Amino acid sequence: MRALFAGLVVAASLAFADIAPPEKAPPEPAPAPAVVEPAPAPAPAPQHPMGIEKAVGSGVIQGGWEYVYACYALAVIGVLGYGASLFVRRPKEQAS
């Protein structure tokens, strides 16, 4: 009985065991050379209506007109706003 059992175990292990030498995997095909797509052209900096951007070289800050506009607006608001506040606070003799 023991011999039969042992024989079954050996037969089963022979049947399920992967005793064959591993087959050499076929060499993977060389990857196809990637198609180099041209880099998208950089978005053009916002152009000033008067074309001043043409004078701006590379390696310097591009654009930034919104900051310039904000500062100039602040310059006007500063003087006009304070002028208005002085008018509102003017002495009564001048107001009448």
Next chain:
Amino acid sequence: MPASIPLLLLLALAVMVVVHVVVPKTRPILWKVSAALGLVMLGLLMYLGMFYAPPEAFMSNVGRILYVHVPYIWMAFIAFLMNVGCAFAYLMKKSWVTDALAESSAEVGVLFGAVGVAMGSIWARPTWGVWWDWDPRLISTTVMLLSYVGYLALRSFTEDPERRATWSAAVGILSGVSLPITYYSVRWWNSLHQVQSSTASVDKTMGSVLLWGLVTLLCFLFPFIVKRYEIARARQTAAMELPPLEAPRPEAA
């Protein structure tokens, strides 16, 4: 644009200020002339600063902020220097005129300084990448501005006019200590902020536009101080029942 044009306008403005002080009859007119000139020049400064002046070498068009930022800060310095001078004058010889002038110059200086710092913050964003940095120049400017805000707060909280004038003169002199510190902060310490700009430190075309901006804001500084001075004098009169500003002097018998 040759620099002689804004220089001539600067001379005309200086003459106006002198005439305003020396000839009282011209006072109701000259500040209006100066303000009107300032408005015209401000309109032209928009064109000159944004379109006429060349882009800056590294900051490109962002560098155009120079023509409004620097003159605004200069006006603040001029007004604060005037405040210090009036404070010294008041302590040496008590006068309601110097006290009122000190008050008006401090308020006008705070206005110009605050707007100038706001412009600097806007300028810092594209050039430094941040809106604000705790840089020596920025810290010293903030301290300077806050000290003058404190000066104005002290004036508004003190009821007694004479005590207010004396205390504020002392605070004005103390605040004045911040002026040289702020001015030289870019040279004394390592600072992100560039060294002081002047008409001599930039290209000739840029210098003339910078000078134009300076004269433009001087045209506003003069009427601002004159009108704010009148408000301060009217308040003094109301508080102390002083004779009115234009009171006729009694003729000598």
